Amino acid sequence: MAETKKRTGLGALADAGSDDDFSVIDAIGGPRGVAESMVPGVVFVVLFVTTANLQLTIGISAALAVLQVIVRLLQRQSVMGAVSGLLAVGICLIWAWQSHEARNYYMFGFLTNAFYIVLLSVSLMVRVPGLGLVIEFIRTLPTEHFRAWLTDWRSDKALNRAYTIITVLWIAVFSLRLVVQVPLYVTNHVGWLGTTRLLMGIPFWALAIWVSYLIVATPMHRHKALSEGSGQGKHDSMEEQH
Numbered sequence: 397m398a399e400t401k402k403r404t405g406l407g408a409l410a411d412a413g414s415d416d417d418f419s420v421i422d423a424i425g426g427p428r429g430v431a432e433s434m435v436p437g438v439v440f441v442v443l444f445v446t447t448a449n450l451q452l453t454i455g456i457s458a459a460l461a462v463l464q465v466i467v468r469l470l471q472r473q474s475v476m477g478a479v480s481g482l483l484a485v486g487i488c489l490i491w492a493w494q495s496h497e498a499r500n501y502y503m504f505g506f507l508t509n510a511f512y513i514v515l516l517s518v519s520l521m522v523r524v525p526g527l528g529l530v531i532e533f534i535r536t537l538p539t540e541h542f543r544a545w546l547t548d549w550r551s552d553k554a555l556n557r558a559y560t561i562i563t564v565l566w567i568a569v570f571s572l573r574l575v576v577q578v579p580l581y582v583t584n585h586v587g588w589l590g591t592t593r594l595l596m597g598i599p600f601w602a603l604a605i606w607v608s609y610l611i612v613a614t615p616m617h618r619h620k621a622l623s624e625g626s627g628q629g630k631h632d633s634m635e636e637q638h
Contacts, residue, residue, distance in 0.1 A: 405423065406530050409423075410531045411535075420606045423602075423606075424605065436481070439460055440453055440501060441591065441593075453498065454493050457485065461482045484504070488501045491503050491504060498586045499584055499586050502577065509571075513570045513571055516566060519563065520563060524546070527566060528556065532549050554618065555618075558612045558615045562607075562608040566608075572596070577589060580592060
């Protein structure tokens, strides 16, 4: 039997209510995924700090990002993660190259964090917690009856409360990144900025996913059990009528 590929990121949280063991390492992409996401940033900051040559730093960082995609292609593995990483790194490198300032390598990250803060905050204002919306969409993928799908999980007070809490948690993570890193950007401390970016990247991502799992696993499991029980009850009732 083929092994089911485990989902990563919020997709892993969508499986939180199942009986499968939850793994933070798997949720953040496994050792290889962690390495591929961290290496370009490490290379950029180390090269720039040691050489102070922005053009050399950009060139080597770009070559490394392309190499990651080529390796996956040669190994006939999924390249989606590597390609998305290449796109993100490419935007950062182009920004630094055009501005001739190494610190602008991190500007795209600031903008994406600010975007997520605004988006998730708006979701709380309209009482549809953003993390819940994404996780439930991944979990059940509504193709019709959207209103019924939305009401189903929002009417579960425990589950909706859990989604609200983790949405606030992720807003806090994105906000803390900006609070710590923006002053380093403004004062042009590229070395410290790169270091804090790495420390507040994958480690914070892993911590946010783990804490989110602890918060949503139980109410999600109960909601799934109730939904399956309700569905089975309707099925039995229809059989009795026939």
